[in-house]
Amino acid sequence: MFSQFKYWKPFIGPFDPCKPIKVKSYSTPPHLYIGFQPPGMKQFSPKDALMHGTLWPQLYSPYPDPNKGVKKD
Amino acid sequence: MFYYEKKLQYPVRVSTCNPMLAKFLIEQYGGADGELAAALRYMNQRYTIPDKVIGLLNDIAMEEFSHLEMIATMVYKLTKDATPEMMKAAGLGDHYADHDKALYYHNAAGVPWTATYIQAKGDPIADLYEDIAAEEKARATYQWLIDMSDDPDINDSLRFLREREVVHSLRFREAVEILKEDQGKKKFY
Amino acid sequence: MTKQMPPEYYQCLEEIQAIDFVIVELNLYLNTHPNDLEAIKQFNECSKKSMQLKVEFEKKFGPLMNFGRSYANYPWDLDDTPWPWQV
Numbered sequence: 639m640f641s642q643f644k645y646w647k648p649f650i651g652p653f654d655p656c657k658p659i660k661v662k663s664y665s666t667p668p669h670l671y672i673g674f675q676p677p678g679m680k681q682f683s684p685k686d687a688l689m690h691g692t693l694w695p696q697l698y699s700p701y702p703d704p705n706k707g708v709k710k711d
Numbered sequence: 712m713f714y715y716e717k718k719l720q721y722p723v724r725v726s727t728c729n730p731m732l733a734k735f736l737i738e739q740y741g742g743a744d745g746e747l748a749a750a751l752r753y754m755n756q757r758y759t760i761p762d763k764v765i766g767l768l769n770d771i772a773m774e775e776f777s778h779l780e781m782i783a784t785m786v787y788k789l790t791k792d793a794t795p796e797m798m799k800a801a802g803l804g805d806h807y808a809d810h811d812k813a814l815y816y817h818n819a820a821g822v823p824w825t826a827t828y829i830q831a832k833g834d835p836i837a838d839l840y841e842d843i844a845a846e847e848k849a850r851a852t853y854q855w856l857i858d859m860s861d862d863p864d865i866n867d868s869l870r871f872l873r874e875r876e877v878v879h880s881l882r883f884r885e886a887v888e889i890l891k892e893d894q895g896k897k898k899f900y
Numbered sequence: 901m902t903k904q905m906p907p908e909y910y911q912c913l914e915e916i917q918a919i920d921f922v923i924v925e926l927n928l929y930l931n932t933h934p935n936d937l938e939a940i941k942q943f944n945e946c947s948k949k950s951m952q953l954k955v956e957f958e959k960k961f962g963p964l965m966n967f968g969r970s971y972a973n974y975p976w977d978l979d980d981t982p983w984p985w986q987v
Contacts, residue, residue, distance in 0.1 A: 665854065669881035674888050675929065677936045684918035684946075688721065691874025693925035699877050701854055701870060715966045719984045720921065722914055767931040774924060784985040878928065885932035 640671045643703045663706075667699035720777040721871045724864035725788040730801035732860055733789035734819060739782045739856070739872075741816030741824040744848040746782055750775035752829040752845060756838045764835070764886040768842075771879050778872055785865060786814055835890055843883045850876035905961075905987055912957050913987075919950045 643663045650658045679694045687693040739745045753772035757765050790798070790812050798807040805821055816824035830841050853873035857866050926943040933939065954964055962977045963970035972978050 665850075667850070667877045669877050669884070672881060674885050675881060675933070677933060678938065684922045685914075687925065688914075688918040688921045689871075691721075691871040692878050693922055693929075697874075697878055697881065699874060701857055701873055712967075714969050716969075717964050717984055718913060718917065720917065720924070722910070722917060723985075764931075767928065770924075770927055770931060774928075780984065787985050878925070882928050882932055889932060 642700060663703055668697055719781055719784060721781060721868060723781050723784045723868050725785060726862045726864045728793055729862060730790045730793045730798050730803050732862060733786045734801055734803050735856055735859055736782060736786050738819040739852060740786060742818035743828040744845060744852050746775050746779035747816055747824060748828045749845060750779060756831050759833050760835050760838060761890060763889055767882055767886055781868060783814055785868060839883050839887050843880055846876045846880035903981060905982060909961055916953050916957060919946055919953060922946050923950060
């Protein structure tokens with residue numbers, strides 16, 4: 639299912655030397671779910687397209703994760 | 712032939728003189744998944760790829776050269792007025808000894824660019840899958856660079872470049888779909 | 901190089917960068933969607949707009965392209981600073 643990021647909880651051992659990161663994440667950008675872009679998708683204005691790095695809001699992939707640090711269980 | 716246009720694809724700004732960041736960014740200049748490798752990979756594959764997708768490889772190759780110029784601009788600005796002391800403190804003493812402030816096609820660890828970073832198998836599916844993988848790896852590299860950088864202006868440009876990898880990857884995936892279809896069968900929308 | 905570019909230079913340049921970016925996006929899209937007539941029309945409209953913006957830009961700030969794609973002035977100004985990585 640489409641979401642910009644996926645989260646997982648790695649095994650945490652009692653002897654791990656660094657402070658454990660309890661939830662890890664990776665990016666799953668929209669192009670992975672689109673396959674073949676349909677015609678007529680909504681567009682950004684030219685200025686906003688340049689600022690986002692794409693003409694189509696549906697192809698925009700944010701980074702870093704805007705929900706980073708937000709608790710998710 | 713090629714024409715030069717005296718403008719960057721995206722307005723590159725740099726907040727602070729920061730040679731350490733330049734040392735990391737050089738990964739996307741002369742690294743395995745960097746912009747030089749990308750540009751040369753597609754420029755070279757275009758000769759033998761089926762006619763239907765030559766245009767795509769050609770245009771993406773052109774855009775990668777524009778990205779190479781953006782990365783170079785960031786590196787140049789980040790180190791332009793750095794003193795030898797600052798270069799040394801940033802881990803760029805080795806670079807300075809050989810190159811002064813000159814840019815060079817190597818990765819963040821100083822390993823020079825090599826043609827083995829790119830492939831050209833001649834099989835269109837193999838080549839396009841390599842291209843998709845290259846775009847995803849470049850996207851990941853931009854993520855790790857954004858993670859390490861605290862320069863808001865640099866991050867703005869890096870986010871732009873990362874998004875371009877997403878769009879290129881989609882186009883290469885579409886190219887695979889086009890080649891999977893029956894030749895001669897027209898696509899209607 | 902003590903020459904400074906006015907704020908207008910950056911504004912005009914960014915306007916060109918924006919429209920040229922739309923052109924790049926449509927160009928890549930059309931390579932895999934050759935029958936999308938609306939996108940082709942938009943591509944041509946943006947190309948026209950880009951050319952107009954560049955004519956205006958070059959009148960104020962000098963030629964953008966080499967090898968005959970822009971007109972040169974006297975004295976020769978195709979190699980004038982600033983270069984893109986300097987501004």
